[in-house]
Amino acid sequence: MALITENLQATRAQIDAAISPDNHAVTLIAVTKSQSIDLIEKSINAGQRIFGENYVQEALTKINALRNYRLEWHFIGPIQSNKTRQIAENFDWVQSVDRLKIAERLNDARPPYKARLNICLQVNVSGETSKSGVAPGQLEELARQVASLPRLHLRGLMAIPEAVDNETEQRRVFRELKNLFEQLKQKGYPLDTLSMGMSGDYKAAIAEGATHVRIGTAIFGEREKSA
Numbered sequence: 121m122a123l124i125t126e127n128l129q130a131t132r133a134q135i136d137a138a139i140s141p142d143n144h145a146v147t148l149i150a151v152t153k154s155q156s157i158d159l160i161e162k163s164i165n166a167g168q169r170i171f172g173e174n175y176v177q178e179a180l181t182k183i184n185a186l187r188n189y190r191l192e193w194h195f196i197g198p199i200q201s202n203k204t205r206q207i208a209e210n211f212d213w214v215q216s217v218d219r220l221k222i223a224e225r226l227n228d229a230r231p232p233y234k235a236r237l238n239i240c241l242q243v244n245v246s247g248e249t250s251k252s253g254v255a256p257g258q259l260e261e262l263a264r265q266v267a268s269l270p271r272l273h274l275r276g277l278m279a280i281p282e283a284v285d286n287e288t289e290q291r292r293v294f295r296e297l298k299n300l301f302e303q304l305k306q307k308g309y310p311l312d313t314l315s316m317g318m319s320g321d322y323k324a325a326i327a328e329g330a331t332h333v334r335i336g337t338a339i340f341g342e343r344e345k346s347a
């Protein structure tokens with residue numbers, strides 16, 4: 121308990137220190153993949169309310185166990201089309217949308233009694249090793265299509281750049297995403313969310329304009345390596 125509280129406080133302090141005086145607020149998303157319900161509850165007791173999860177089954181167990189708290193859940197992992205219904209029914213945000221088919225399925229499955237599902241488009245910025253993410257050249261077309269889906273609320277962009285130690289290189293890649301974000305805003309998309317930065321690079325991301333950082337290890341410690 122003490123450790124999670126200290127880690128959270130230290131992380132929040134570092135985030136605040138990285139925000140320049142004329143800058144926006146930064147929202148901390150605590151990434152809880154492979155962490156226990158008990159640890160998540162400790163972070164809730166330390167004031168955390170916004171969580172990110174990567175795997176649907178694992179997330180549903182946690183969302184269900186913690187449903188007496190008012191929490192906000194972000195889906196941040198790769199999306200299989202046979203999981204879109206469970207995601208649309210249980211999450212508040214989906215940050216990893218990178219193709220129209222998935223967006224359409226989320227739109228169709230979002231329950232009418234819930235608010236529109238908040239969406240970030242995941243962009244494959246340069247230096248990315250994963251195959252996830254829309255290519256920058258296809259981003260505007262995808263944004264146009266997703267913005268037209270009535271049960272989705274297009275909020276912004278997300279990226280997961282390759283981990284590098286060099287802060288100059290970290291910032292260069294984050295700047296690319298920020299530029300794409302600004303270009304879309306200039307074209308009239310009312311975006312307010314730029315989700316970039318993890319434990320190893322969130323200071324660089326904030327310096328380049330992140331509005332949301334997704335942090336796991338710095339709060340909860342190293343994850344168990346899955347078999």
Ligand SMILES: *Cc1c(COP(=O)(O)O)cnc(C)c1O
Pocket residue numbers: 151153174196197280318319320334335336337338
């Ligand atoms: C695991 C994960 C994070 C958090 O990574 P840490 O290095 O543990 O902070 C952030 N975003 C995504 C998409 C992740 O999968």
